[in-house]
Amino acid sequence: MRSPWFARSLLLTAGALFPLATAPLYWWPVGLVSIAIYCIAMRSVHTVPQAFWRTWAYQFGLFGVGVSWVYVSIHDFGDTSMLLSGLVAMVFAGGLALVPAMVFALRQKLIGQQYAWLSLPVFWFLSEWTRSWFLTGFPWLYAGDAHLYSWLSGWAPVIGSFGISFILVLTCSSLLEFAHKRRIRYLLVLLLWPSGWYLQSQQWTHPVGELKVAAVQGNVTQDMKWDDSMVGPTINLYFGETGKLWGNDLILWPETAITLSYHRFQPYLEELSTIARSHNATVITGIPYKYPEGHELAGEWHNSITATGIGSGLYHKQKLVPFGEFVPLEHWLRGALPFMDLEMSGFLAGPADQKLLQLEKDERLVLIAPFICYEIAYPLLVADMARQADMLVTISNDAWFGDSLGPKQHLGLAQMRALETGRYLLRSTNTGITALVDNKGHIIDQLPVNTRANLSGTAVLREGETPFMIAGVWPLLVLSGLLILMAIPAHYRDQKRRQGDFY
Structure with missing residues (x-):
């Protein structure tokens, strides 16, 4: 993805496909493909602006299609022209995309590509969690909400839709890591899927x-x-x-x-x-x-x-x-x-x-x-x-x-x-x-x-x-904090080493 415009166009398209994975269609395999394309694009990011704009393009496509229904309320019941209603809907989608874009820009700034296979699901979770409270929150189109009918639904009472989102991105990033390094341990993530199937039979209440x-x-x-x-x-x-x-x-x-x-x-x-x-x-x-x-x-x-x-x-x-x-x-x-x-x-x-x-x-x-x-x-x-x-x-x-x-x-x-x-x-x-x-x-x-x-x-x-x-998102927040604390020094050492090689 050497051309920035090609990368952003591909990501825009991948994001636009993601809502097909959610209600009412629940074509969750489409969501996996969409997330996988995003993970591939983010593994080749080298700068903060790259991380920001690639994430923004993906999320703009996601929200542009996924919350297109705001147009109906603005135009049909808000007495606003078609052109202006469409513009407001696009601005709304673009504004929503800013939150994950800033979160992944922060990822690039703090840890770069350190532990990328794990940092991608961690920061995806952090972007969804931030979106749940920032400026009163907009908890819509979470990746985990697409899996009401898949095996992963068994995890919902255990780790919530936030946790299912984490599993989805971890699945994609781990498979990409396996394809790159050919180490079997990265395939262990697949065990989370039949585990979800088993958890479906559990009665928590x-x-x-x-x-x-x-x-x-x-x-x-x-x-x-x-x-x-x-x-x-x-x-x-x-x-x-x-x-x-x-x-x-x-x-x-x-x-x-x-x-x-x-x-x-x-x-x-x-x-x-x-x-x-x-x-x-x-x-x-x-x-x-x-x-x-x-x-x-x-x-x-x-x-x-x-x-x-x-x-x-x-x-x-x-x-x-x-x-x-x-x-x-x-x-x-x-x-x-x-x-x-x-x-x-x-x-x-x-x-x-x-x-x-x-x-x-x-x-x-x-x-x-x-x-x-x-x-x-x-x-x-x-x-x-x-x-x-x-x-x-x-x-x-x-x-x-x-x-x-x-x-x-x-x-x-x-x-x-x-x-x-x-x-x-x-x-x-x-x-x-x-x-x-x-x-x-x-x-x-x-x-x-x-x-x-x-x-x-x-x-x-x-x-x-x-x-x-009982636990809410605290387990995921603790995991996120530990990863960031572990990755920041490694990222700093890599930067110092590159600077030394340059000089």
């Missing part, structure tokens, strides 16, 4: 009861959802659909199912609670929460979820979507584009360590970990909140992204979080995809998109902690 659950998919079109004239019909819709579902222990409505604020909806909520209690049921709904007058945060908003009936609890979303739920640098950007002024784009983030939602079943307190929209994409957040929970619920309004890759990828991420935590998960969305997922990440039932319908099923309540819930 145990059942403690059951809930009859249901979810309502209202299918209110996005262009009408926030219209004042739709408030009454929408309330009637959800009350009417819920009336068909009494007999279930838990009934889930989607994100901002009701567009009235929590306090304005209070009379209806009390009526709903009374009816739900008469049926020994709990209704959980997404709803905007506005602080009332007299509160120190009066006038401020949260994207929230609340339980009523025999259940209780109020949760405010912690991980907000940039530009969708809050505008970074609001003073300068608000009003610059129509997309910057979407409905409910001024939320506050909820605090950490909020109480879980709860309900009673057979004289037992059932704890439910709630996640709103793309919070379910955060492996560490979900693992932490699931530790005390008996099951997970997630609500969303994927109507923003139409029938694009976005809603399908979103469901796949929810499935991986269920697998990592060994918990059943109930998902309700406005237009789809509403689904019930078991503790192995498998879909028990789901509703078709763009359809008004209800889903009913049985969720098994489970207790216990998976290894990933």
Whole structure:
């Protein structure tokens, strides 16, 4: 890859192929080929700028295709022209690509090609981990999330999708090292694959009861959802659909199912609670929460979820979507584009360590970990909140992204979080995809998109902690630190030796 433009073009193409490995296709062998091309390109890197631009080209291709669904929300619902929407989507993809590009530039600066077969998976992990928290995080399109149905899925409850990503890159880099040095020890990495197959049969959590659950998919079109004239019909819709579902222990409505604020909806909520209690049921709904007058945060908003009936609890979303739920640098950007002024784009983030939602079943307190929209994409957040929970619920309004890759990828991420935590998960969305997922990440039932319908099923309540819930990413962080500490002196000695040879 002597020509920089050829290398970057090849990497751009390889990155663009990677999303085929993720939901909904799950063509994971394509992902392996894509990663292998990246590893080959990075083994011939000699300078920091080379490392930066090769990584950026690969990741720009990956995000350019993988998150192309943002175009739909910007153009179709953000009232922005096609040309400008496409440009904003490209800038978004390019910005996301900067994080891994900087991480691999740092790799080249600190350790160069020392222990390349191991440093490539280490810094891939570090780039994904950094992307999970940097500037609020964007934990989307992790390599490990593509292996929900491969042998490696058995590793998800042990080391999470972060760890599966590590195994994938280690597989590619070790095979390349074997091809170069012909040493059998580099093939030992292949044992991790059948080990994953064996781990699939392990039960890390145990059942403690059951809930009859249901979810309502209202299918209110996005262009009408926030219209004042739709408030009454929408309330009637959800009350009417819920009336068909009494007999279930838990009934889930989607994100901002009701567009009235929590306090304005209070009379209806009390009526709903009374009816739900008469049926020994709990209704959980997404709803905007506005602080009332007299509160120190009066006038401020949260994207929230609340339980009523025999259940209780109020949760405010912690991980907000940039530009969708809050505008970074609001003073300068608000009003610059129509997309910057979407409905409910001024939320506050909820605090950490909020109480879980709860309900009673057979004289037992059932704890439910709630996640709103793309919070379910955060492996560490979900693992932490699931530790005390008996099951997970997630609500969303994927109507923003139409029938694009976005809603399908979103469901796949929810499935991986269920697998990592060994918990059943109930998902309700406005237009789809509403689904019930078991503790192995498998879909028990789901509703078709763009359809008004209800889903009913049985969720098994489970207790216990998976290894990933206990250790998180600490084993990988320690390994990364040890490698860097070991490789820096070796890289420094090599540089000194080359300088001595030059002089």
